[in-house]
Amino acid sequence: xxxxxxxxxxxxxxxxxxxxxxxxxxxxxxxxxxxxxxxxxxxxxxxxxxxxxxxxxxxxxxxxxxxxxxxxxxxxxxxxxxxxxxxxxxxxxxxxxxxxxxxxxxxxxxxxxxxxxxxxxxxxxxxxxxxxxxxxxxxxxxxxxxxxxxxxxxxxxxxxxxxxxxxxxxxxxxxxxxxxxxxxxxxxxxxxxxxxxxxxxxxxxxxxxxxxxxxxxxxxxxxxxxxxxxxxxxxxxxxxxxxxxxxxxxxxxxxxxxxxxx
Numbered sequence: 212x213x214x215x216x217x218x219x220x221x222x223x224x225x226x227x228x229x230x231x232x233x234x235x236x237x238x239x240x241x242x243x244x245x246x247x248x249x250x251x252x253x254x255x256x257x258x259x260x261x262x263x264x265x266x267x268x269x270x271x272x273x274x275x276x277x278x279x280x281x282x283x284x285x286x287x288x289x290x291x292x293x294x295x296x297x298x299x300x301x302x303x304x305x306x307x308x309x310x311x312x313x314x315x316x317x318x319x320x321x322x323x324x325x326x327x328x329x330x331x332x333x334x335x336x337x338x339x340x341x342x343x344x345x346x347x348x349x350x351x352x353x354x355x356x357x358x359x360x361x362x363x364x365x366x367x368x369x370x371x372x373x374x375x376x377x378x379x380x381x382x383x384x385x386x387x388x389x390x391x392x393x394x395x396x397x398x399x400x401x402x403x404x405x406x407x408x409x410x411x412x413x414x415x416x417x418x419x420x421x422x423x424x425x426x427x428x429x430x431x432x433x434x435x436x437x438x439x440x441x442x443x444x445x446x447x448x449x450x451x452x453x454x455x456x457x458x459x460x461x462x463x464x465x466x467x468x469x470x471x472x473x
Contacts, residue, residue, distance in 0.1 A: 220272065238305070246381065301323075307331075330417060362422060366454060415440065418444050419447060
């Protein structure tokens with residue numbers, strides 16, 4: 212485990228793989244930390260140089276006072292990648308991580324050679340919806356949203372398994388201020404116009420039972436980028452890397468090979 216001191220925030224990060232490996236960056240969803248990617252990492256090709264990190268207000272990173280802006284979240288990973296020498300990377304972003312991917316790629320195309328927009332959109336939800344969630348967290352903590360969140364995150368089959376408790380615990384143990392701060396960042400983000408200017412290899416991944424970012428939203432978003440690809444993972448909700456890790460890893464591997472990243 213490592214900490215990068217970026218001045219206004221300190222980010223917890225981890226790098227796996229050789230120094231000369233093909234660089235891959237993973238940005239996880241709201242209410243999770245870098246452990247979101249644990250199920251798929253052993254299934255990816257050997258030799259990759261993989262960077263994972265906890266965004267501000269999540270995991271072991273520091274939690275500045277809310278609210279946050281999407282520009283700040285994009286700037287965090289931009290500074291982290293510059294600090295660690297990650298350039299020309301494949302950037303995989305899920306949910307808010309996908310918004311961060313879009314914002315970073317528009318700002319610093321030198322850092323990103325291809326992107327995967329997983330279970331995300333150019334715009335997610337409405338200001339009113341996010342305002343209600345922020346108010347609920349401020350009043351009763353993340354626990355107040357936990358059960359409804361699980362229903363959006365996972366398929367009906369997964370909701371009936373003992374493993375559900377692992378992910379519910381992961382959610383409610385994130386800092387309330389971090390969840391509220393990142394919710395504010397999502398609320399204020401609309402990347403439709405800017406994402407439509409991008410020209411780089413792009414893959415969209417959706418879960419057939421995703422209650423947070425439905426497949427049509429993911430497809431609509433990646434269709435903004437000419438030549439993009441789209442893959443639907445069935446029997447999965449908002450976190451298909453958890454429910455269907457083998458298929459998720461295979462789709463990523465195929466995309467890396469098709470784009471010459473490996």
